[in-house]
Amino acid sequence: MLRFDPFGDVDAIARGLLAGQQMGSSRTPRFMPMDLYKVDDHYVLTADLPGVDPGSIDVSVDNGTLTLSAQRSTRSDDSVEWLSSERFYGSYRRQLTLGEGIDSAGISASYENGVLSVTIPMAERAKPRRISISHSDTVQEIEK
Template identity: 70%
Template structure:
């Protein structure tokens, strides 16, 4: 059964003009992520479903962390697309790291379409308890007598 939609061609043309893309390849728009702090480290999780695991790259340069990943487009020429909504191409996101993190100890894992990056705090940035010492009194208090006649 065929369904006639007079606006489908117009919608397709408008989408192509607004996104500045032709054909079926679509570039990723963004990389959704969460960032939170747990104890003495930060945890960043980013959704990257369907990316090629070998293409995931995390690098740090001059206090900027760059996350890059690639999802390969389906390359079959004989395919007649009925719907093509999944993005393909390269994802990239950059975050500025503060001076309080230990960039040398950052770790990353990619599992089930989720990239998890652990960013530990530098020793100097960790909260610590400061011991308070009590100074001895400089002079001793001597009892004084009060003269009742005055």
């Protein structure tokens, strides 16, 4: 089972405010939009990361927590005179708590057209299965 912690982002914002860091300014990313759904015997997580260098993307699993992080750099040419600058740059980070029924060794990821796709397989023991019922063909008499 995959568990999503909706309060994880709230905790991160609170930690940032308490630490004196500015979260979600006009130049840093506010969040990494993502979808999470189940297909057959695996989960699929897709996250929007437009303009992110694929080499900066990191997907890791540690102690039952899946962490997605990425970096989008800004143009650092000092000779540029900005007329408008509305695109976000900086670090993105999301974390999900994985349940007991996840095969963390089988997690795979790909990045295409600005979308990170992570496939999270269920462990064999967590997959639904049919249980056979054994029975004998002999008839037993019930004594009174």
